[in-house]
Amino acid sequence: MDYAVLKKNFENHRFHTSYFETTEEAAAYLSDQIKGEKVGFGGSITAKEMNLFEILGKNNEVIWHWEQGPDARIKAKDSTVYILSANAAAATGQIINIDGTGNRLSESLFGPKRVYYVIGKNKIAPDLSSAMDRARNIACPKNAARFNKKTPCVVSDDKKCYDCNSPERICNAILILERPCTGMEVEMVFINEDLGY
DSSP: OOHHHHHHHHHHTTOEEEEESSHHHHHHHHHHHOOSOEEEEOSOHHHHHTTHHHHHHTTSEEEOHHHHOTTHHHHGGGOSEEEEOOSEEETTTEEEEEESSOHHHHHHHSSOSEEEEEEEGGGEESSHHHHHHHIIIIIHHHHHHHTTOOOHHHHSSSOOOOOOOOTTOOOOEEEEESSOOTTOEEEEEEESSOOOO
16 A cells, blocks of 8 residues: 555545554544544444444444444434445545445535545555446445345356346445545545455
């Protein structure tokens, strides 16, 4: 991970950036930055691997549908801080997320005062085209398999996107975030470890 390149390009796109060698350092940083807030979580294996729900729950009210059920998605709309990851991040300064219900996409665009993306080195792609390819052909098939879907990307031997029309499809919306939306403060928390899908 070339943090100098990521910092330059993402900060040129008005994102804040920070960099950590380990998940423990990144989690400690977030714990220090986020206190007395209502924190919502997008469906993120990265956040789960970092144990952020428990860590941030010590000094904040935390909301995550993985821990509190589907109704938590609605409650998370009132979050002051939102934490999620990305299916891919282009080193040129864009974030790609593909979603089924749209809850994490909507929260990353409007509502919370601050949004933090936690991004492992495995999610960095050199440019927008390769980031889209990573999101569709690596992250999405793994997420569909995690939800036990019987989509072509899961049941095929090559585990790639077929742009299917399956009723079990979880890839219903694609978001390319090029810059934070007006009024949003967004920070990319880069971690020099493989995390999530």
